[in-house]
Amino acid sequence: MRKNFGVKPWVYPQPVLIIGTYDADGNPDAMNAAWGGQYDSNLVMLCLGSHKTTDNIKLKGAFTVSFATAGTVVASDYVGIVSANDDPEKMNKSGFTTTRSEFVDAPVINELPLTLECKLLKFNEDGIVIGEIVNISADESILTDGNVDAVKLDAIIFDPMNAAYLRLGEKVGNAFRDGAKLK
Numbered sequence: 001m002r003k004n005f006g007v008k009p010w011v012y013p014q015p016v017l018i019i020g021t022y023d024a025d026g027n028p029d030a031m032n033a034a035w036g037g038q039y040d041s042n043l044v045m046l047c048l049g050s051h052k053t054t055d056n057i058k059l060k061g062a063f064t065v066s067f068a069t070a071g072t073v074v075a076s077d078y079v080g081i082v083s084a085n086d087d088p089e090k091m092n093k094s095g096f097t098t099t100r101s102e103f104v105d106a107p108v109i110n111e112l113p114l115t116l117e118c119k120l121l122k123f124n125e126d127g128i129v130i131g132e133i134v135n136i137s138a139d140e141s142i143l144t145d146g147n148v149d150a151v152k153l154d155a156i157i158f159d160p161m162n163a164a165y166l167r168l169g170e171k172v173g174n175a176f177r178d179g180a181k182l183k
Helices: 052-060 070-081 090-094 177-180
Strands: 017-022 028-033 037-040 043-047 062-067 096-102 105-108 114-123 128-138 156-159 165-166
Touching: 017 052, 028 052, 028 070, 028 090, 028 105, 043 114, 052 062, 052 114, 062 105, 062 128, 062 165, 070 090, 070 156, 070 165, 105 114
Parallel strands: none
Antiparallel strands: 017 028, 017 062, 037 043, 043 128, 062 114, 096 105, 114 128, 156 165
């Protein structure tokens, strides 16, 4: 037996993405966004609506996308519930610190170990942002044999049905190999 829920914005898992931007005065800002992901091999798509972050993206033509972690739940949630339009001290209160990206005019959030550095390709009137990934930077603390280790990253996902953040789990298979057993 299955239960029908109708139309809901539920796609599992939803990454918790933290979008970093600079405003006109060069002040860093961050926003929590669950509606986004890979759009093509080198593109990301974000559904952001209208926020200070979207104004900053239009202004600077650049942004970063970082992945929230279990260790940053409080700060990551905070930047999603408080607008820099209402509280200019938002970043200081979050505890997030930033370093200027070497590749785009946007901040890398130091406490978030995996960051996509993007230039704006398209922004439509519905608040859909498409960006080109020009670099991916990862803190060495999350690398194993030179590659990002998902366990060390300790990324969280958003559970929209229960308004919860969940930690990603253990490895259960091998992509592009396990299915070959059925050939």
